[in-house]
Amino acid sequence: MDVDLTETERLRTLDQQHVWHPYTPTDAYLKAKPLVIERGEGVYLYDSDGNKYLDGGSSLGVNIHGHQRPELNEALAAQAARIAHTTLYGMTHPGAAQLAERLVKLAPEGIDRVLFLESGSSAVETAMKMAFSYWVFKGEPQRNKFVSMTGAFHGDTTGALSVGQMTILKNFYQPLLRPTSAFAQPYCYRCTLCTDNCTLACADTLEEVLEREGSEIAAVLVEPRVQNVSGMVVARDGHLARVAEIARRHGVLLIADELGTGFGRTGPMFACEADGVSPDILCVGKGLTGGYLPLAATMASADVFDAFRGDGKMLLSGHTFSGNPLAVAVALASLDLFEKDDVIRHGQSLGVVLTEELDRFREVPHLGDIRQCGMLAAIELVQDQQTREPFPWDLGVAVRITDRCRELGLIIHSAPSDTIVIVPPLAMTEAQLREMMGILLQATKEVVASL
Template identity: 85%
Template sequence: MTDTERLQTLDQQHVWHPYTPTDDYLKTKPLVIDHGEGVYLVDSEGNRYLDGGSSLGVNIHGHQRPELNEALAAQAAKVAHTTLYGMTHPGAAELAERLVRLAPEGIDKVLFLETGSSAVETAMKMAYSYWVFKGAPQRNKFVSMTGAFHGDTMGALSVGQMTILKNFYQPLLRETSAFAQPYCYRCTLCQDNCTLACADTLEEVLEREGDQVAAVLIEPRVQNVSGMIVARDGHLGRVAEIAKKHGVLLIADELGVGFGRTGKMFACEADGVTPDILCVGKGLTGGYMPLAATMATAEVFDAFRGDGKMLLSGHTYSGNPLSVAVALASLELFEKDDVVRRAQEMSVILAEELAKFRPVPHVGDIRQCGMLAAVELVEDQETREPFPWDVGVAGRITDRCKELGLIIHSAPNDTIVIVPPLAMTDEELRTMMGILLQATRDVVGSLAS
């Protein structure tokens, strides 16, 4: 038995994998990732794969970036962990100030957490507590977009609107309401002449339920997990305007779209919106350590002042010094490498490469916002009829990509999601898209035969 085979056996005997069909996985020979090199992942057999999903959206600067390695080691030589309960440490204070400077104007306070799900869940608790302290405890309901994914802790699942998760966990979840997602390709509201009618459906919800609603949650510009659903310009502004009109807090979940992914440091900048509460994470540490943050305006924070009031929420590892240290080093690299400008330049190349998919049979829709993109496959291009779910077209394409040296992921509706590391060179980006194009053609060709 080789070492790879030994690890595969141990894994299948003992490791339970998230969002992975159990029996299908146990029939495979799992890929064992040994290390990373820049924008590549290298398995235990020495095979190299382009990290086309940025390791679920977190890889910004590349694997094994010396500056991040050094920051982590330097902090480990000081203290690996200390609590933020009633005290602080240098990194927490410095990082909070840096994030406030980068965030939309008006965001003033930062609460550190470990994961995106916990950042959203904390934002919900923050919004509810705000209204309790304002004397309106009946405002305990939340509204989010159809197709939304905000994480998979119980509160985050409640405001998520992805059908498969919502249906399965429904008995455990709180009641929430939804307004229409900006899914232009499958829109039944505007008839291919966008008037942002999807955003206006929020008005209907808040007119009916507004006095019970604590906050509206939105993924600005792009709904990531549901298939890179890209909103038109002005969509976020319209949603913010409606929420403000009804006196409801706005929570912007930037976990999948922040840190340069959409061509701005934060996606809210595109429509000039300052949310009441902002959730950030994923790329915050460049993929090195778990760290997220729930940020808020001074107005929200001030509701927690006086009479012993406090936010009844927090975790043991909130603001872990190792995570914070590497986050500070990551933000230094954003300036040093001019990452946001570089992402804007690469988005032009990505658009050129995406255009090559248009003549391919069964390619229905191509979506892009900055360095986030998707290719949606359909059975019938004219009617936009999707493939039956059991055909598994997107899964076949991602499997073929792996054979060709690219790790990439799929989303609902047979959609391939494209989330390249922002450290990619032009050549690496073109190579990545070339592999995806070949894999798509190969699979489409096999369907025809």
């Protein structure tokens, strides 16, 4: 491949002069030599210096079928030749009707309406407005509060941040946020509620919150099975079912945020399936278009939708690009690929390979915890294996590992508490997955040895 280094340097300079990067430390970025990703193919990313990387974070959890899938490219081009954008305000387009039908068929039983949006954060905000409005229409407008789990991440617009519980975000933005309540996350490695014999005591802490504040609560929000952004905190089987049972008994709505877990990441199409739970409201996005375009959806049960019927009632919510036809067309083609490539079964068999590969990390000094649910996994490193004390944060252990991975040809990300998160594209082959985990193991051992 011809590499134009001068052009790459020019782009880096332009970027550092004008682009403001999300969740990126400002000064460190301005001093760094940023990657310029120019092209993707399958599970690989190519930078403008001619280097090739495995896309080990699925480009923030969205890449399912691989980059540059001809079927998705063709669907996009065919839709662009018809219409690129039209609104869903008071009218429809063919793709919206077709995609809504297919999503309802795939979603847990009872989910039967789909409202399209463009990001996970807006899907969660819409779910919150939907739940609040539901209670207003039921004559209980005092239900304007939400409960979520400690460590939760539900997006980063201010409503979604209010129900997020990650300390760093909560502490910084507190003055802007609405009050919410929290119950304990299922972080077994650092759990102080149960000893070795898990009784799901973390889920039971929801009971106390609802006994205290239940009449003001509109809904409980939960990331089913895996808390993604806070470091792949994996709940035991039955956790979601327990949360759902408590929420139901107290008569509050259950919102499942499947942004991180949907579309086969944990094994089944949606993580709710594993515990047999049907939420009242389900938020999906990320892999909905196979990672091609921003599209998300807030889906609801007939009971929730029916509260909005009669007397000119409506949901006072929606965005300009809600249900954009290009994104919808790619989402339909992506669902076709799920069938054609048998993505769910392939992902499940790769999950077994991932378990084997994760086992090889047990010999790593300073290993704290290994967590996995299907094709989502994490390794957490600690200063002291006995006391589980974390490394001082300024040592930057996880960042050093992800930087070394990059030098070795793997793009992968870290989470708080020196945790490396593993989110491989579901289209990986077994050999590619083993190669990726081999790079991660080498980088981890090297960095740990250098401490």
